[in-house]
Amino acid sequence: MTERVDTVDAPVPGSGAGRTPVTKSRLVEAGRALMIERNAVDFSLQDVAARSGLNSALVKYHFGNKDGLLLAILEQDAGHAVAQMRKLSGRDMTATAKLAAHVRGVIETYHRRPYMNRLVHLAMHELGPQAADQVAQFFVTPLVAFQRELLAKGVETGEFRPVEPVFFYHSVIGACEHLFVSQAAMRRVFGEQAFDDDLCRRYSAHVVDLVSRGVLRDGGEG
Amino acid sequence: MTERVDTVDAPVPGSGAGRTPVTKSRLVEAGRALMIERNAVDFSLQDVAARSGLNSALVKYHFGNKDGLLLAILEQDAGHAVAQMRKLSGRDMTATAKLAAHVRGVIETYHRRPYMNRLVHLAMHELGPQAADQVAQFFVTPLVAFQRELLAKGVETGEFRPVEPVFFYHSVIGACEHLFVSQAAMRRVFGEQAFDDDLCRRYSAHVVDLVSRGVLRDGGEG
Numbered sequence: 001m002t003e004r005v006d007t008v009d010a011p012v013p014g015s016g017a018g019r020t021p022v023t024k025s026r027l028v029e030a031g032r033a034l035m036i037e038r039n040a041v042d043f044s045l046q047d048v049a050a051r052s053g054l055n056s057a058l059v060k061y062h063f064g065n066k067d068g069l070l071l072a073i074l075e076q077d078a079g080h081a082v083a084q085m086r087k088l089s090g091r092d093m094t095a096t097a098k099l100a101a102h103v104r105g106v107i108e109t110y111h112r113r114p115y116m117n118r119l120v121h122l123a124m125h126e127l128g129p130q131a132a133d134q135v136a137q138f139f140v141t142p143l144v145a146f147q148r149e150l151l152a153k154g155v156e157t158g159e160f161r162p163v164e165p166v167f168f169y170h171s172v173i174g175a176c177e178h179l180f181v182s183q184a185a186m187r188r189v190f191g192e193q194a195f196d197d198d199l200c201r202r203y204s205a206h207v208v209d210l211v212s213r214g215v216l217r218d219g220g221e222g
Numbered sequence: 223m224t225e226r227v228d229t230v231d232a233p234v235p236g237s238g239a240g241r242t243p244v245t246k247s248r249l250v251e252a253g254r255a256l257m258i259e260r261n262a263v264d265f266s267l268q269d270v271a272a273r274s275g276l277n278s279a280l281v282k283y284h285f286g287n288k289d290g291l292l293l294a295i296l297e298q299d300a301g302h303a304v305a306q307m308r309k310l311s312g313r314d315m316t317a318t319a320k321l322a323a324h325v326r327g328v329i330e331t332y333h334r335r336p337y338m339n340r341l342v343h344l345a346m347h348e349l350g351p352q353a354a355d356q357v358a359q360f361f362v363t364p365l366v367a368f369q370r371e372l373l374a375k376g377v378e379t380g381e382f383r384p385v386e387p388v389f390f391y392h393s394v395i396g397a398c399e400h401l402f403v404s405q406a407a408m409r410r411v412f413g414e415q416a417f418d419d420d421l422c423r424r425y426s427a428h429v430v431d432l433v434s435r436g437v438l439r440d441g442g443e444g
Contacts, residue, residue, distance in 0.1 A: 124404065136410035167428040170404070171397035178396025179389075182346065186388075188358035206389040214432035 024062050026052045028076060031069050035115035039183075041070065041122055067127050071134060074119050078139035081109050085146040095154030096216070100208045102150065106176040107207065111200040117177045144169050154215065161217045168215070175207050246284050248274045250298060253291050257337035261405075263292065263344055289349050293356060296341050300361035303331050307368040317376030318438070322430045324372065328398040329429065333422040339399045366391050373437070382437045390437070397429050 030052035034043040045066055049056035063069040084105050088098055110116060123135045147169055154160030179186070183195060252274035256265040267288055271278035285291040306327050310320055332338060345357045369391055376382030401408070405417060 121403065124410075132410055140410070163432075164424070164428060166408075167401075167425055168432075170400040170408075170425070171429050171432055174396035174398070174400025174403070175393035176396070178392040178399075181343065181396070182392070186392075188346075188354055188362070202386070203389055203392070206386060207393050210385075210390075210393055210433065210436035213438070214436040216435070 020062070023054060023058055024072070026054060027059055027062060027069060028073050030054075031073050032077075032113070032115075035073075035119075036113070039114060041115055041118050067131065070119060071123060071127070071131055074116070074123060074135065075138050077109070077113050077116055078135075081105070082139070082142045082146075085142065089146060089149065095150055095157055095159045096212060098150055099154070099212055099215070102146070103172065103176060103208045103211055104204045106173065107179075107200055107204045110177055110180045111197075114180055114183075117180055143173075147172070151215070158217060160215045163215050172207075172211055175211065179203050242284070245276060245280055246294070248276060249281055249284060249291060250295050252276075253295050254299075254335070254337075257295075257341075258335070261336060263337055263340050289353065292341060293345060293349065293353055296338070296345060296357065297360055299331070299335050299338055300357075303327070304361070304364045304368075307364065311368060311371065317372055317379055317381045318434060320372055321376070321434060321437070324368070325394065325398060325430045325433055326426045328395065329401075329422055329426045332399055332402045333419075336402055336405075339402055365395075369394070376437065380439060383439045385437050394429075394433055397433065401425050 027048060030048045031043065034047055034051055035041055043066075045056040045059050048054075048059055048069065059066065059069055063072055085102065088101055088105070091098070093101070120135060120139065123131045125132070144165065148165040151160060151163055151165055151168060155162050179200075249270060252270045253265065256269055256273055257263055265288075267278040267281050270276075270281055270291070281288070281291055285294055307324065310323055310327070313320070315323070342357060342361065345353045347354070366387065370387040373382060373385055373387055373390060377384050401422075
């Protein structure tokens with residue numbers, strides 16, 4: 001599904017399609033743009049072709065099918081997120097400050113790629129066991145490993161109380177993503193509200209506060 | 223879609239189907255049992271017929287179609303949850319204790335009805351605006367109202383710091399439901415783990431701790 005063919009694409013008339021990496025990344029970009037526009041993981045290979053200016057057969061050639069393209073988009077997005085975490089992990093900051101930066105990073109990722117959490121759930125439940133294993137490997141496992149290390153460090157420095165990392169993962173990621181999962185509910189219950197940078201910033205501040213206070217050792221400080 | 227017809231059902235041979243309320247509740251029970259068994263909101267009218275021993279035409283008669291049956295199941299489940307909240311609201315307890323009981327109740331609801339959060343998202347996003355409005359009205363709005371009142375009370379008694387209720391709703395419900403949304407992810411990353419009462423109890427304790435500490439006023443106590 002994710003086999004990589006390092007060869008020159010069949011040229012597509014009028015598209016100026018060049019070498020493989022460019023074509024693949026144009027297809028990935030087109031799929032991502034469609035999901036953001038439609039606020040859904042719902043598009044056809046024809047849509048991707050129209051959007052990218054490339055032939056829809058190239059999706060089949062590079063990704064096998066639409067599911068393969070979806071997974072490739074998710075893998076790239078997850079790669080960015082994991083790289084950010086690794087960078088954060090190496091920085092010289094308190095565990096408390098790293099936790100705050102992590103929560104802000106997760107919410108920012110969902111804000112910039114609002115299709116992402118639906119894509120994760122789709123890959124985990126509906127694209128077959130192989131896709132689920134891939135997502136577990138390139139996304140969930142490194143995310144949990146990062147949090148586990150962060151929690152251990154916080155306990156070591158006396159900042160955090162001991163917390164079960166797997167439970168922490170569920171509660172924090174669930175809190176971060178729910179604002180995005182339920183945009184429709186939000187509009188219906190709370191009225192039209194601009195889903196903008198400011199809302200995300202305020203929501204980030206709320207979750208950072210809730211989670212930091214939630215894990216700080218009694219008598220510790222934020 | 224939810225029109226109620228208070229009349230006697232056409233008798234179904236061999237089913238012993240009696241009066242409307244019995245038939246409706248047998249269909250609701252059958253749909254619920256199928257979703258729990260399959261861990262999916264995926265069943266056909268024929269499945270419901272086979273399971274309930276009633277004719278599939280009765281689903282159409284009582285609920286319009288499968289979507290109508292799904293909404294009826296959700297409305298009943300939400301009704302139980304909202305009734306629990308109202309009861310809790312009237313009890314003579316501290317806001318901190320009520321918050322803990324509320325979180326445990328939400329997680330228990332998801333544990334006993336694991337299809338529920340998928341059903342809420344389905345109704346909110348894919349069954350049309352009327353369904354979304356209904357769910358907002360019978361579930362999300364009373365839930366947020368309960369939490370808003372609880373937070374206000376906690377601030378009044380000096381137990382809680384002020385927290386934005388809509389943000390609180392997202393973060394707490396997201397934390398509660400994520401364990402259930404991502405059972406598949408959990409198994410893949412953390413290995414087969416019994417999804418049993420004990421796991422839910424421990425997860426409840428974690429979320430109660432995290433959220434309570436998260437909203438307690440500085441210098442307050444759990």
